Amino acid sequence: MSRQILIAYFTWSGNTRKIANLIHKEVDGTIFEIQPEVPYPNSYNVVVEQAKKEIRAGYKPPLKTKVDNIELYDTIFLGSPDWWSTIAPPVATFLSEYDLSGKTIIPFCSHGGGGQERIFSDISKLCPKSKILEGFVVYGSGGGDLQAKISSWLHKLNIK
DSSP states (O other): OOOOEEEEEOOSSSHHHHHHHHHHHHHOOEEEEOOBSSOOOSOHHHHHHHHHHHHHHTOOOOBSOOOTTGGGOSEEEEEEEOBTTBOOHHHHHHHHHSOOTTOEEEEEEEESSSTTTTHHHHHHHHOTTSEEOOOEEEETTOOTTHHHHHHHHHHHTTOO
16 A cells, blocks of 8 residues: 655745645645634734744644544654744644554754754654654755755655
């Protein structure tokens, strides 16, 4: 049986969506955008303050969209921007709403200078019964050779 792949991501500025679409181009699968019921503000400064408060409080915003038949997927690429050294709150909601036991999770993130910080370890904490593979980290929008970097990463993981 072939591997069933889900590419789930949350994006605010569009950088994480760009990575998700390039991964999709390489591995096919189903692409799914994690969307909160109430969208985040467009203002960078306002969203930074809101995210900081939500993360400190452990708030998990309700999601507008759901994955049908999550049990069909055995591999989940999971994308988030780095917000205050961790995953964005909608990604935490996503991880807490589904039983991902026994699934392979492959994280990816975009950041504005903080790197991966605690993103991958926080995903591991929320998915203790999942296999977490080496993640992919991109600064900003990733630059012109982003597709080549993603291809190299996927080859290293034996996904492609």
